[in-house]
Amino acid sequence: MLAIALKMLIGDRTKYLALVFGVAFATILISQQGGIFIGLLSRAASVIRDAREVDLWVMDPAVETIDTTYPMRDTALARVRGVEGVAWAVPFYKANVQIRTRDGKLSSGLLLGVDDVSLVGIPDEFVLGSPVNLREPDAIAINPFGFSLLFPGQPQQLGGELELNDRRAVIRGIIDASPVFSGNAIIYSRYDQAVGYTNTGRNQLTFVVAKAVTGQSPETVARRIEDRTGLRARSSDEFSADSIGYIIKNTGIPISFGTVVVLGIVIGIAVVALIFNQFILENLRQYAALKAIGVRNFTLIRMTLLQGLFVGAIGYGIGLGLISYFFHVVPNKVPTFRGFYLPWQIAAGVAVVCAVIVTLSVLLGLRRVVFLDPAVVFRV
Amino acid sequence: MRTSADIPVAVPPANGPRQAHVYPDQPTGTLAVRCRGVVKSFGAGQTRVEVLHQTDFEAHAGEMTFLVGPSGCGKTTLISIIGGILSCEAGDVRVLGQDVRRLRGRRAADFRLKNLGFIFQQFNLLPALTAAENAAVALIAGGENSGRAIRKASDLLARLGLDRHQRKFPSQLSGGQQQRVAIARALLHNPRLVICDEPTASLDAATGHVVMEMLREVALRDGRSVIIVTHDNRIFDFADRIAHMSDGVMTRVAVVERAGASLG
Numbered sequence: 197m198l199a200i201a202l203k204m205l206i207g208d209r210t211k212y213l214a215l216v217f218g219v220a221f222a223t224i225l226i227s228q229q230g231g232i233f234i235g236l237l238s239r240a241a242s243v244i245r246d247a248r249e250v251d252l253w254v255m256d257p258a259v260e261t262i263d264t265t266y267p268m269r270d271t272a273l274a275r276v277r278g279v280e281g282v283a284w285a286v287p288f289y290k291a292n293v294q295i296r297t298r299d300g301k302l303s304s305g306l307l308l309g310v311d312d313v314s315l316v317g318i319p320d321e322f323v324l325g326s327p328v329n330l331r332e333p334d335a336i337a338i339n340p341f342g343f344s345l346l347f348p349g350q351p352q353q354l355g356g357e358l359e360l361n362d363r364r365a366v367i368r369g370i371i372d373a374s375p376v377f378s379g380n381a382i383i384y385s386r387y388d389q390a391v392g393y394t395n396t397g398r399n400q401l402t403f404v405v406a407k408a409v410t411g412q413s414p415e416t417v418a419r420r421i422e423d424r425t426g427l428r429a430r431s432s433d434e435f436s437a438d439s440i441g442y443i444i445k446n447t448g449i450p451i452s453f454g455t456v457v458v459l460g461i462v463i464g465i466a467v468v469a470l471i472f473n474q475f476i477l478e479n480l481r482q483y484a485a486l487k488a489i490g491v492r493n494f495t496l497i498r499m500t501l502l503q504g505l506f507v508g509a510i511g512y513g514i515g516l517g518l519i520s521y522f523f524h525v526v527p528n529k530v531p532t533f534r535g536f537y538l539p540w541q542i543a544a545g546v547a548v549v550c551a552v553i554v555t556l557s558v559l560l561g562l563r564r565v566v567f568l569d570p571a572v573v574f575r576v
Numbered sequence: 577m578r579t580s581a582d583i584p585v586a587v588p589p590a591n592g593p594r595q596a597h598v599y600p601d602q603p604t605g606t607l608a609v610r611c612r613g614v615v616k617s618f619g620a621g622q623t624r625v626e627v628l629h630q631t632d633f634e635a636h637a638g639e640m641t642f643l644v645g646p647s648g649c650g651k652t653t654l655i656s657i658i659g660g661i662l663s664c665e666a667g668d669v670r671v672l673g674q675d676v677r678r679l680r681g682r683r684a685a686d687f688r689l690k691n692l693g694f695i696f697q698q699f700n701l702l703p704a705l706t707a708a709e710n711a712a713v714a715l716i717a718g719g720e721n722s723g724r725a726i727r728k729a730s731d732l733l734a735r736l737g738l739d740r741h742q743r744k745f746p747s748q749l750s751g752g753q754q755q756r757v758a759i760a761r762a763l764l765h766n767p768r769l770v771i772c773d774e775p776t777a778s779l780d781a782a783t784g785h786v787v788m789e790m791l792r793e794v795a796l797r798d799g800r801s802v803i804i805v806t807h808d809n810r811i812f813d814f815a816d817r818i819a820h821m822s823d824g825v826m827t828r829v830a831v832v833e834r835a836g837a838s839l840g
Contacts, residue, residue, distance in 0.1 A: 197717055200705065207704020207745075485700035488661055489761075490689025491717045492682055570661045573696055574652045574773050 197491065201499035202506060204479060211475045212507070215468055219511020219550055220518070222464025226457050226546050227519040227538060233453040235536035240443045241436035242374035242535070243290070243308065247317040247405060251414040252282070253435045254404040254421055257428045261439040263377060265290050267399035268427065275425045276404045281417040285406035286311035287387050291394045295381055296359045297346050305342060305381030307360065309390025317405055318371070318384050325354055325369030330386055336360070337369030341531040342381025360393040375535040377443065461549055469557035472504065476561040480568060487570035496565050504558035512550045516543060607670075608769050608801030609635040609658055614667035616653055627653045629824040630667065635769070640792060640802045640814060645821035651805045654821070655771050658803065659692055660684040672768050689718050693762030695791075697774035699754045701746040701761075707733060707753075708742040711760035718765055725764070732760045736790055752783035759791055770795050772804040776811055788814045 206212050238245075243262050244253065254276050256266040276285040289309030296302050310317040315327050322337070329335055336358070343352055356367040360383070373382045385393070391400045404427075408417040414431035421429035430438060444450050476483070483496060520538060527533040611633040617626040627650045635641040643651050656662040657669055660676045669676045672691055679687050688694075693714070701710045711729035716722050730742050736756045746754055755775060762770055775791065776784030788811045795802045804815070812818060812832075820828040 199722060200702070200709070200713065200716065203704045203709070204702060205704075207702075479702075481698065481700050482702050485694070485696060486713070486717070487685070488659065488688070488694050488696075489714050489717065490685045490687070490692070492685045494682075495717065571652075571656045573694075573698075573700055574656060 197495050197499055198502050201502050204482075204499075205475070205503045205506060208475060208478070211471050214471045215475070215507040216511040216514065218464055218467035218471060219508055219553065220515035221467070222460050222553055223512050223515025223546050223550055224519050224522075225460035225463070226549055227516065227542055228522065229453050229456045229460065230542040230546065231519070231523055231538040232536055233449070234539055234542060236377065236449060237440045237443060239375050239377040239535065240439045242376050243306075244432055244436050244439065246319040246374050247288070247432070248320070249316050249407065250288075250405040250432055251408045252285075252406040252418055252421065252429055252431060253288075254285070254406065254425070254427050254429045255402070257426065259428060261442040262290070262435065263439065263442075265402040267397070268401045268404075269399050270401050272401055272425065272427060273404050276406055276421055276427070276429075279417070279421045279424050281409050281412045281420055283407040283409045284314075285404050286314055286316050287401050288317050288403040288405040289387050289390045289400065290402045291390070293360045293383070293393055295342075295346060295383070296362075298357055301346050301348075303342070303345050303381055305338075305360075305383050306376055307383050307385065307390050307393060309385055309387040312386045312388050315386075319373050321372035323370040323372050324352055325371075327369070329354075329368035330384065332366070332368055334364050334366045334389070335368035336365045336383050336385045336389075337371040338367055338384075339373045339375075339382040340370055341375070341534060342383065343367070343370060344531060345380055363393050365393070461553065464550070464553040465556055468507070468553055469560050472507075472557045473561045473564075475503075476500070476564055480564065481573060483565050484568055484570045484573040487568060488573045493566055497562060500558055500562050500565055504554045508550050508554035512547060515550075516546070606636045606638070607634055608637045608672055609633065609641075609803065610668070610670045611654070611658065612668040614654065614657060614664050614669060616650070616657060616662065616664045627824050628657075628664065631821070631824060632826050633658070633819060634829075635801045635803050636817070637768075637801045638796060638799045639816035640796065640804060642812065642815040642818045643803060643805045643821060644807070644809075644812075644818055645827075647807070649821045650824040651821055652773060655773065655803060655805055659694065659771050660688055689714065689765070691768050693765070693767035693770040693795075695755070695758050695762045695770065695772040695775045697777045699746070699751075699758045699778070701754055701757055703746050706743045706745060707738060707749065707757045710746065710757050711764055713761055714765045720765075729760060729764055732764055732794075733757065735794065736760055750783075751779050752787055755779060755783075755787050756790060759787070759794065763794060766798070768800055770800060770802045772802065772806075774806055774808070775804060776806065776808050781810055784808065784811060 241262065256268050258266050273285060273287055276282060291307050293305055293307045295305045315330060318327055323340060325337065330337060340352060347356065352370050354367055358365045358367065371384055376382060408414045415434065418429040418431050421427065486496065523536060523538045527536050611631065613630040614628050615630055616628040617624050619625055631650065631654060633654060643655065645651055653662065657664045658671055660679050663677065674687060708726045708729045711733055712725035715725040715728065733742050736759060738753060738756055741749060741753055776787060779787060792814050815832050818830045818832065819826055
């Protein structure tokens with residue numbers, strides 16, 4: 197009877213395709229918005245994530261996220277280094293700069309200054325050049341999107357000159373930095389040079405980045421740094437969570453994306469439930485005939501559930517395939533989409549949502565089948 | 577040549593109590609269906625309408641029993657009760673020796689699946705299934721392997737003259753062909769009682785005649801009993817007994833006698 201159920205479903209091609217479309221549409225909408233939402237949130241912590249050698253971030257007590265900085269005295273570095281459990285600590289600088297090319301092209305960007313000696317905090321992935329190039333005078337490394345923004349249509353190359361806040365900088369590396377939440381161009385340079393580009397006042401040190409000694413958890417060491425220095429110290433994981441949490445709490449982004457996701461669910465339920473209900477309504481006499489013949493309710497329930505499961509699986513599969521293709525192709529072609537991806541958790545979550553959509557739709561229609569009076573088959 | 581002889585029944589008085597037993601007492605050996613004093617109403621309170629008033633009915637094995645009467649007299653209600661699809665409030669309903677009033681839910685469905693075949697006025701074939709698949713539905717629902725069931729259905733459809741139409745969908749078949757598929761569906765699982773509701777109402781006279789001939793030839797084999805609800809007096813010649821209903825009671829039962837035929 198289960199094969200008959202599938203033939204009944206597929207035989208009504210228009211409704212079958214509409215049902216599959218409904219589930220696929222919901223899958224695409226929810227997955228796409230979910231993926232972009234997660235991608236946007238992860239951008240809030242991309243600088244932290246890119247500094248792979250770093251366990252600890254120390255900052256002014258007023259600072260809550262990587263995006264909002266307040267400089268500390270330079271002595272903070274020595275104080276952190278003096279705390280038990282800190283293997284090493286180096287300065288890390290973050291500021292916004294105005295970037296201008298010789299052609300007059302203007303853009304804003306994020307300037308990140310890493311320790312002059314160790315270059316700790318710089319991402320490993322260089323598209324062109326290498327980290328040691330940053331030791332050259334006026335050397336900077338820029339991300340590919342920043343390069344294309346400043347030199348549109350030109351192939352990526354080293355040696356180009358820029359002005360950062362009216363000071364000369366030379367591109368010595370193209371660096372595959374993770375996209376950040378609030379900026380387009382990302383520029384890495386040595387700490388001392390970066391401070392020189394901005395010169396914002398007496399205090400310059402925005403972060404001290406450090407490593408916990410082996411055997412001690414970064415969280416424990418962070419609490420100790422806070423006790424001993426009065427500064428705010430967070431492990432990389434904590435600081436990432438803080439930065440993402442700030443976006444969630446203080447912006448309309450979750451509501452905006454959440455609304456679209458809810459719309460996807462509602463539209464999915466509405467489309468699938470309506471069409472499935474119509475499918476059942478149109479087959480009601482056939483269901484009544486089956487009941488009259490002696491097909492049990494339990495069998496009809498199994499048949500209907502299988503129809504729902506089949507539609508859900510096909511629709512989800514098609515939707516997931518299309519959205520996977522989207523996340524595979526678009527971020528590589530469109531620079532502003534770089535870094536967006538479909539986490540497996542979103543894919544799994546959407547599978548659950550599709551199951552809910554289909555189950556609710558089937559249950560709404562199933563009610564008619566279960567309580568259907570087989571005697572209607574005798575009525576014309 | 578056929579003649580008919582009425583079984584004497586008590587005609588209900590116009591304003592008096594409804595009549596009780598229209599059938600004479602007789603041994604139940606050949607009876608496939610025996611209803612006594614069946615009462616059925618719909619609605620409740622002031623909207624309650626009694627449709628069957630202590631109605632009697634009998635159908636014999638190896639016979640075609642026609643149930644005739646004007647619209648709304650309770651024919652369909654009665655066959656629904658006999659088929660275990662509707663329950664009645666009072667009376668005794670024995671189908672193939674089983675008290676169907678005691679059957680509920682799953683047991684009633686199983687009883688129908690094993691023992692009864694249904695033919696409906698509107699055919700009610702599944703549009704997405706081929707003729708052979710439609711004919712095999714009851715057998716598959718009874719647990720038969722679908723491949724084997726479809727092969728059996730194909731054989732029966734061939735006997736019903738649909739050899740070349742087995743892979744066609746209902747929408748590709750004429751009304752008469754669809755009804756023959758419905759007959760195959762009703763008979764394939766070898767039920768002992770076949771209940772037909774207006775089987776020729778959607779067919780023209782010639783097609784209706786052909787369908788009835790096939791039904792008589794195939795359905796009555798192996799001592800099956802066939803009950804046919806109909807308004808179509810053009811097919812009355814196929815009946816062995818004709819039970820007339822009016823206003824929820826059985827008013828007359830006529831035995832149709834055939835030359836050279838003996839009725840049980």
